[in-house]
Amino acid sequence: MTNMKYIRYFFLFFMILSSTISLANRKKKNIIAKPKTQPAVSVNKLYESMLQSTAKVMFIDSVVVDKEQFLQAIPLPSDLGQIKFRPNSSYLLEYQNELDDRKFIADGDTAITLLKTQTATGKSWSLAEKLPGLDNKEYLLQNYPFLASDGITLYFSADGPSSMGGRDIFMTSFDSDKGIWLQPQNYGLPFNSPANDYLLVIDDLDSLGWLVTDRRQPEGKVCVYTFVPTSVRQNFEVDGLSNAMLKSYADIKSIKDTWKFGNRQTAMLRLKNIRTKIRKQQNKNNINFIINDKQIIRSIDDFKSDESRKLYKQLVEIKQIIIEEEHQLQKQRIQYESDSSMREKLYPIIIKEEQLIQKQKLEQIAIEKRIRNIENEYK
Numbered sequence: 111m112t113n114m115k116y117i118r119y120f121f122l123f124f125m126i127l128s129s130t131i132s133l134a135n136r137k138k139k140n141i142i143a144k145p146k147t148q149p150a151v152s153v154n155k156l157y158e159s160m161l162q163s164t165a166k167v168m169f170i171d172s173v174v175v176d177k178e179q180f181l182q183a184i185p186l187p188s189d190l191g192q193i194k195f196r197p198n199s200s201y202l203l204e205y206q207n208e209l210d211d212r213k214f215i216a217d218g219d220t221a222i223t224l225l226k227t228q229t230a231t232g233k234s235w236s237l238a239e240k241l242p243g244l245d246n247k248e249y250l251l252q253n254y255p256f257l258a259s260d261g262i263t264l265y266f267s268a269d270g271p272s273s274m275g276g277r278d279i280f281m282t283s284f285d286s287d288k289g290i291w292l293q294p295q296n297y298g299l300p301f302n303s304p305a306n307d308y309l310l311v312i313d314d315l316d317s318l319g320w321l322v323t324d325r326r327q328p329e330g331k332v333c334v335y336t337f338v339p340t341s342v343r344q345n346f347e348v349d350g351l352s353n354a355m356l357k358s359y360a361d362i363k364s365i366k367d368t369w370k371f372g373n374r375q376t377a378m379l380r381l382k383n384i385r386t387k388i389r390k391q392q393n394k395n396n397i398n399f400i401i402n403d404k405q406i407i408r409s410i411d412d413f414k415s416d417e418s419r420k421l422y423k424q425l426v427e428i429k430q431i432i433i434e435e436e437h438q439l440q441k442q443r444i445q446y447e448s449d450s451s452m453r454e455k456l457y458p459i460i461i462k463e464e465q466l467i468q469k470q471k472l473e474q475i476a477i478e479k480r481i482r483n484i485e486n487e488y489k
Contacts, residue, residue, distance in 0.1 A: 154304050156296070157274050161353075161360055164299040166344040168372040169365035171336040171381065173437055174327060174444065180309070183334040184320045185385045190313055193256065203309070205255045214241075214255035214264065225252040225266055243290030248272060249280060254309040254322075264291065265310045272296055275304035279321075299360040308332065312339050316380050325361070335362065338377050389430055397422075399478075401485045414488040418481050425477045432470050439463045 175183050178200050181193060189208050196202040196215060202223065204215040211230040216223050217238055224246050226238035241264075246252065249268035256265045262284040267277045272294075279301050280294035296302060301310060305325035312319040321335040346356060358364065399407040399422065413419045442463065446456045 154274055156272075157299070157304060157360075160296070160298050160302075161356055162347065163345050164356060164360040165301070165340075166346060166359075166371055167300060167337050167340070168368045168374065168377070169335050169337045169362060170369070170374050170377045172333055172365055173440065174331055174333050177324070177330055177332045180322050180332050180334055184311060184322075185381070185388050186311065187313065187316070187384060187388065188391065189315070190259065190311075191257065193309075193311070201253070203254050205257055207257060207261075212257075214257060214266075216253040216255065218251075222246070223251045223253050225255055241291050243285075243288075243292065244282070244294070249294060251277070253277075256309065256311050258312060259314045262286070265297070265312075266294075267308050267310075268294075274302055276306035276324075277308060278302040279307050279310045300362050303361060313384075314339070316384055318377065318380060318384070335365070336381060338372050385430075389426070399481070401482055405485070413481075413485065415484050418484050418488075421477055421481050421484070425474065425481070428470055428474050428477065432467060432474065435463065435467050435470070439467065 173183050181195070184193070186193060191205060191207045193203060193205050196204050202216040202218070204213055206213045213228040213235065215226050215228065215238060217226045218224055225241050225244060227241060228235045228238050230236075240246075244252070248270055249266075249272065250270040252266055252268045254267040257263070258265070264282050264284070266280055266282075268280055269277050272278070272280070273296070279297040281297050282291045282294040284291055297310065301307060301321055303323065303325045305323060305327075307321070307323045307325070309322040310319065317338060319337045319339045321337060322332050323335070324332045327333055346359065351359075358367065362368075397407055397409055397412075401407060407413060407422075410419055410422065413422065439460065442456055442460050446453055446460060
């Protein structure tokens with residue numbers, strides 16, 4: 111009897127224990143795991159702080175080119191000086207003023223790059239010296255210099271704590287009393303962005319400027335924007351724009367949206383006149399036309415035949431037309447890729463443009479052949 115009593119107690123204890131464990135397990139299964147907190151997306155504080163002061167700028171044109179060839183897309187008049195890549199370098203730039211007596215060069219390597227200056231001493235150049243007052247710790251990888259027409263305002267590109275993420279355009283001025291360059295200022299939006307903004311060129315005489323940036327571009331490509339600079343910086347403070355619209359202007363999402371800020375037609379005419387002027391200068395000074403293994407034409411006067419001279423002028427015009435047509439074709443291709451609603455309309459236009467360019471290139475080859483035949487047969 112006693113044994114049966116213990117067995118009943120043991121059985122009761124076992125049942126209570128099993129129920130407790132089962133209840134605990136059910137509660138454990140019913141626990142809902144809390145979602146992991148996602149880290150907050152970092153906001154570019156410099157970009158946000160400058161957004162309200164975005165400059166109101168009219169961008170009249172743009173073209174996408176290989177990064178190594180963007181200088182060819184900037185029709186820089188000779189009275190603004192020269193910009194070119196330094197010898198044996200595909201990324202370090204130098205600027206030489208229009209008097210050919212002063213240079214601003216980027217000197218260094220991919221780790222450290224400083225801006226330096228040189229002055230002409232007879233037929234040679236002085237040793238390069240660092241720009242006094244320019245902090246190489248605050249402004250890293252200094253490059254892409256351009257000196258404004260006033261001779262004291264310098265634009266350049268750099269990375270570092272004062273940029274929005276990649277390279278930014280900075281502006282500094284020379285203090286002749288102290289003999290130093292003043293602390294550079296970030297040139298702000300829309301000229302800068304979280305991407306890389308490389309070069310700013312301003313032609314005060316023709317009231318045109320060029321901005322080179324890789325924002326929204328694939329690796330190895332940059333976009334060269336042509337814009338109209340303003341003597342007084344204006345922003346959108348009184349326009350009451352939404353934040354989204356303001357960012358659109360700051361990021362240069364659509365150059366067409368900026369055409370209402372000025373007279374694009376007259377600006378495009380000034381741009382055309384600059385290109386014509388440069389082309390004529392190049393035609394006069396930079397002829398390099400091969401006739402045969404023993405004869406190379408260096409000047410228009412080197413042609414023996416008057417007919418050859420006329421044909422060569424036609425050749426130059428056709429080459430320029432091809433360049434302009436290819437520029438237009440590239441813009442149409444970009445629009446085709448980015449705007450699916452326009453593809454049906456753009457497709458036949460692009461095909462026709464490609465055929466036209468091919469026809470012009472065949473005409474170019476025919477004229478070149480005709481000139482060589484005339485010169486070789488001339489007596």
